Amino acid sequence: MWQEQLPALAIAVPLAAAPLAALLRGHSASWALATLASTVSLIVAVLLAIAVGDVDPISYDVGSWPAPYGIELRITSFSALLLTIITGASSVVLIGGKQSLDAQITPSRRPFFFAAWLLAVGGLAGIVASGDAFNIFVFMEVSSLATYILIAGGSEPRALIAVFKYLIMGTIGATFYLIGIGLIYMMTGTLNLTDMETRIQDVSDLKPILAAVGFVTLGLMLKAGVFPLHVWLPNAYAWSPHIVTAFIAACSTKVSLYVLLRFDFMVFQGSLAGHDIQFSGFLMPLAVLTVLVASGVAMFEGNLKRLLAYSSVAQVGYIVLGASLMTVSGLTAGIVHMFNHALAKGTMFLAVACIATRLTSLRLEDLAGIGRRMPWSMAAFLLAALGLIGIPGTAGFISKWYLVLAALEAGTLGVLLVAVILISSLMAVYYVWRIVEVAWFRAPAAAGPVTREVPPMMLAILWAAALANVWFGLQPGLPLALSGAAATSLLGHLK
Amino acid sequence: MSGASLILLAIALPLAGALGIALTHARPNLREAVSLATAAGLAVVVWTLLPEVLAGARPSFELMTLMPGLAIRFAVEPLGALFASLASLLWIVNTIYSIGYMRGNRERHQTRFYILFAVALFATIGIAFAGNLITLFIFYEVLTLSTYPLVAHKGDAKTVASARVYLGVLLATSIGLLLPAIIWTWRTAGTVDFTPGGILDGRISGPAVGLLLALFMFGTGKAALMPVHRWLPAAMVAPTPVSALLHAVAVVKAGVFVVTKLVVYVFGVDFLHAQASAGWLLYVAGFTTIAASVVALRQDNLKRLLAYSTVAQLSYVTLAAALYRPAAEVGAALHIAAHGLGKITLFFAAGSIYTAAKKTEISQLDGIGRRMPWTLAAFTIGALAMIGLPPTAGFVSKWQILMGSLESGAWFAVAVIVVSTALNAAYFLPIVHRAWFRTESSAPAAGHGEAPWPVVLAVTATAALTVAFFFFHRPVLELAWQIVGAAP
Numbered sequence: 001m002w003q004e005q006l007p008a009l010a011i012a013v014p015l016a017a018a019p020l021a022a023l024l025r026g027h028s029a030s031w032a033l034a035t036l037a038s039t040v041s042l043i044v045a046v047l048l049a050i051a052v053g054d055v056d057p058i059s060y061d062v063g064s065w066p067a068p069y070g071i072e073l074r075i076t077s078f079s080a081l082l083l084t085i086i087t088g089a090s091s092v093v094l095i096g097g098k099q100s101l102d103a104q105i106t107p108s109r110r111p112f113f114f115a116a117w118l119l120a121v122g123g124l125a126g127i128v129a130s131g132d133a134f135n136i137f138v139f140m141e142v143s144s145l146a147t148y149i150l151i152a153g154g155s156e157p158r159a160l161i162a163v164f165k166y167l168i169m170g171t172i173g174a175t176f177y178l179i180g181i182g183l184i185y186m187m188t189g190t191l192n193l194t195d196m197e198t199r200i201q202d203v204s205d206l207k208p209i210l211a212a213v214g215f216v217t218l219g220l221m222l223k224a225g226v227f228p229l230h231v232w233l234p235n236a237y238a239w240s241p242h243i244v245t246a247f248i249a250a251c252s253t254k255v256s257l258y259v260l261l262r263f264d265f266m267v268f269q270g271s272l273a274g275h276d277i278q279f280s281g282f283l284m285p286l287a288v289l290t291v292l293v294a295s296g297v298a299m300f301e302g303n304l305k306r307l308l309a310y311s312s313v314a315q316v317g318y319i320v321l322g323a324s325l326m327t328v329s330g331l332t333a334g335i336v337h338m339f340n341h342a343l344a345k346g347t348m349f350l351a352v353a354c355i356a357t358r359l360t361s362l363r364l365e366d367l368a369g370i371g372r373r374m375p376w377s378m379a380a381f382l383l384a385a386l387g388l389i390g391i392p393g394t395a396g397f398i399s400k401w402y403l404v405l406a407a408l409e410a411g412t413l414g415v416l417l418v419a420v421i422l423i424s425s426l427m428a429v430y431y432v433w434r435i436v437e438v439a440w441f442r443a444p445a446a447a448g449p450v451t452r453e454v455p456p457m458m459l460a461i462l463w464a465a466a467l468a469n470v471w472f473g474l475q476p477g478l479p480l481a482l483s484g485a486a487a488t489s490l491l492g493h494l495k
Numbered sequence: 496m497s498g499a500s501l502i503l504l505a506i507a508l509p510l511a512g513a514l515g516i517a518l519t520h521a522r523p524n525l526r527e528a529v530s531l532a533t534a535a536g537l538a539v540v541v542w543t544l545l546p547e548v549l550a551g552a553r554p555s556f557e558l559m560t561l562m563p564g565l566a567i568r569f570a571v572e573p574l575g576a577l578f579a580s581l582a583s584l585l586w587i588v589n590t591i592y593s594i595g596y597m598r599g600n601r602e603r604h605q606t607r608f609y610i611l612f613a614v615a616l617f618a619t620i621g622i623a624f625a626g627n628l629i630t631l632f633i634f635y636e637v638l639t640l641s642t643y644p645l646v647a648h649k650g651d652a653k654t655v656a657s658a659r660v661y662l663g664v665l666l667a668t669s670i671g672l673l674l675p676a677i678i679w680t681w682r683t684a685g686t687v688d689f690t691p692g693g694i695l696d697g698r699i700s701g702p703a704v705g706l707l708l709a710l711f712m713f714g715t716g717k718a719a720l721m722p723v724h725r726w727l728p729a730a731m732v733a734p735t736p737v738s739a740l741l742h743a744v745a746v747v748k749a750g751v752f753v754v755t756k757l758v759v760y761v762f763g764v765d766f767l768h769a770q771a772s773a774g775w776l777l778y779v780a781g782f783t784t785i786a787a788s789v790v791a792l793r794q795d796n797l798k799r800l801l802a803y804s805t806v807a808q809l810s811y812v813t814l815a816a817a818l819y820r821p822a823a824e825v826g827a828a829l830h831i832a833a834h835g836l837g838k839i840t841l842f843f844a845a846g847s848i849y850t851a852a853k854k855t856e857i858s859q860l861d862g863i864g865r866r867m868p869w870t871l872a873a874f875t876i877g878a879l880a881m882i883g884l885p886p887t888a889g890f891v892s893k894w895q896i897l898m899g900s901l902e903s904g905a906w907f908a909v910a911v912i913v914v915s916t917a918l919n920a921a922y923f924l925p926i927v928h929r930a931w932f933r934t935e936s937s938a939p940a941a942g943h944g945e946a947p948w949p950v951v952l953a954v955t956a957t958a959a960l961t962v963a964f965f966f967f968h969r970p971v972l973e974l975a976w977q978i979v980g981a982a983p
Contacts, residue, residue, distance in 0.1 A: 392633040441655045
């Protein structure tokens with residue numbers, strides 16, 4: 001039946017469309033194909049998200065070779081949620097960001113740009129769908145290389161330096177991960193994650209495994225941008241084409257966190273004595289630092305996109321903080337925040353793309369009066385920003401509620417964590433309000449260009465994204481159910 | 496119409512009004528007609544609910560489930576009904592006043608002003624009818640965010656800086672203290688529904704009660720307990736109709752409404768009475784009353800004086816609530832209404848003086864009573880209400896609070912009331928004296944009379960209501976006693 005092929009389709013559709021996009025000529029043909037493939041993948045992802053409600057996990061043997069000998073695709077609630085985020089973000093920003101892409105990507109580069117885009121989507125989808133450690137590495141490389149192309153795809157020269165830094169750091173991260181799985185393969189003889197989980201119990205000499213833990217954790221933390229390994233991120237976000245920023249800010253760091261959590265809980269947690277305490281004790285302080293330091297930098301950052309990039313780093317900290325609590329509610333909070341933050345930050349960067357079609361500089365002082373000139377774009381930005389702060393009625397509130405609840409379960413330490421969460425929320429109020437005051441309460445420069453609102457199509461998509469923040473703030477049932485199931489299944493590996 | 500659909504209508508009507516105002520922005524007369532019709536419609540809906548509530552019904556309505564066990568739920572109980580009927584009634588008067596004021600002063604962005612006003616009223620009704628803490632919190636934040644642009648209305652550097660204080664204090668306290676308090680309650684009690692008698696009895700004890708109470712009380716920044724009162728004087732940069740309805744009635748009363756609601760329906764009066772660690776609130780409220788009155792004594796700017804007077808009067812409500820005795824809670828509820836009527840009159844009068852004479856300082860008001868007799872007569876009535884003299888609303892509520900204090904033997908509260916009454920008289924009576932009995936030092940360059948007629952009409956109406964409350968407060972008293980489940 002065709003439904004059984006869904007896991008394969010999730011990866012195959014964007015990957016197969018990529019070379020086609022590179023061959024297409026014409027003004028927007030490659031864009032149209034990328035959008036179509038991305039939308040089809042989104043439908044596949046949603047169907048999978050519904051299907052995992054009945055059967056969790058859905059296992060698919062590539063080429064009918066049974067696991068652990070063949071390659072296994074394994075769709076869990078967690079991966080279905082991530083698939084939805086990836087394909088959803090890609091589809092929304094492609095449709096909503098066409099004008100911005102047309103302005104920033106020269107026509108001759110477009111076929112390759114959109115081919116790279118599809119490879120990035122396919123690679124990210126492959127990472128979350130795969131049940132095989134080495135395949136995850138392969139897809140990680142596919143998506144990373146494609147992402148480098150996307151970031152450098154515009155005409156901004158500073159993007160080249162940023163992407164070079166990202167490339168070096170990303171390669172180190174991926175290499176660490178590869179060394180880690182190499183060590184595990186050496187000791188267990190398998191690359192299938194499920195198989196690894198059982199075989200690792202029989203390993204008598206644990207030293208290589210412990211080294212693998214270190215390599216895998218550090219490599220993935222680097223790719224996720226956890227403090228102090230976040231230095232590549234702000235510039236990569238700031239100088240890439242605006243629509244690329246919207247896409248990668250919504251999903252790329254989250255996919256690395258997904259691998260970190262999945263790997264750690266499936267392979268290490270159950271088999272290494274005391275690992276849970278080490279995991280928690282190592283990540284929690286880093287998460288707290290990530291949240292506080294990144295929010296602090298955002299408070300004083302002068303470039304809008306860099307400000308939002310630092311805010312993204314802080315949000316990664318929230319996700320890691322939730323996971324480091326090692327409880328169902330903590331993991332649920334972290335995982336649902338992946339979804340909610342993707343919504344909020346995706347919307348905000350999409351709004352940035354809208355205003356950037358009318359402005360040359362995105363420094364805060366150059367945004368004076370933009371709220372009056374482009375009221376609809378900035379109102380959508382504000383709505384998503386309220387979600388970032390965690391104002392009730394937005395999706396961000398749901399994650400914050402669960403995170404505080406989870407922290408309170410942790411006793412005395414939890415009270416401190418609650419304080420951290422709330423202080424950083426207030427820091428978010430501060431940096432969001434700097435933007436609000438400039439945008440609405442400062443008069444635009446008299447000599448500046450006359451700016452108009454962006455075309456209705458762009459606004460319609462932007463507002464659909466903004467209203468999704470409210471919708472999932474009031475009806476958080478589906479993401480919460482998926483996150484809850486993901487958290488329960490992750491913790492199920494703890495014996 | 497059933498109770499549930501009336502609730503939904505009361506919530507939806509101001510929002511629909513906001514939309515209507517936005518659509519008619521090109522035609523000011525039609526736009527103001529929409530404002531007025533919305534206000535009147537809301538009052539009709541809310542007042543239709545009143546007899547039902549007075550008869551003992553508690554209509555409720557569940558909008559949607561937010562998270563498992565947590566719903567956006569509305570439930571009308573006597574305190575909420577009292578607050579909503581006060582706010583909706585005064586919104587009508589305030590709309591009339593706004594029309595006169597905004598046109599008289601040629602203010603800019605009038606459409607935005609009316610839209611946000613309607614949204615603020617939407618939030619106020621949501622707070623009044625909230626059936627649980629989470630619903631209350633949502634609307635509490637909507638109220639903060641919708642009033643921020645109203646405070647910053649003028650848009651110059653000074654105004655924006657004040658608005659920053661306003662937003663900063665209100666958001667910081669609500670996110671930093673109120674939200675954790677709500678989540679703590681949810682974890683401890685397993686519910687956040689408002690329940691007569693409270694939900695925390697037996698679930699929490701010892702110093703934790705005092706701590707939770709502190710999180711709630713300082714988290715409710717809108718109640719302006721010192722030291723989180725700074726936003727209220729800062730908010731006075733707003734146009735006067737905003738100060739009048741929002742910063743004398745809707746926003747600040749939302750604060751003390753939440754305080755009273757928490758004491759009665761979350762903690763429970765008897766539970767708090769038995770807790771030694773909950774005793775501090777009385778003293779903080781008492782201190783705020785006296786300190787704010789002393790600060791008010793030294794103000795020359797009329798609106799700032801009124802702001803500090805509001806801080807003091809709000810703490811009357813908190814003080815009464817903090818006595819943890821049924822009679823005092825009734826006093827708290829009455830004072831929410833009585834102070835609202837008196838203070839809106841005073842703000843209306845201040846705005847009327849500004850519109851007609853462009854005067855903002857008390858030292859400029861010599862002999863102004865003869866030029867603006869209606870306005871200053873209303874101001875005098877408002878001042879009497881603040882002091883608590885008959886025949887005004889202030890006397891009724893102060894009497895009730897005093898009865899509550901005496902009943903519980905709280906001599907500290909009695910002393911606070913006596914001293915602050917003297918202080919109130921000391922800063923209000925000189926203004927009245929100056930306006931009526933001194934002669935103008937020099938005639939104003941352009942001679943002026945009363946403000947535009949809608950302004951005078953509004954200020955007279957609220958003054959009349961302040962007096963009427965003294966004579967016809969019986970139904971309000973009955974409603975207030977129902978809060979604590981008793982009869983007068």
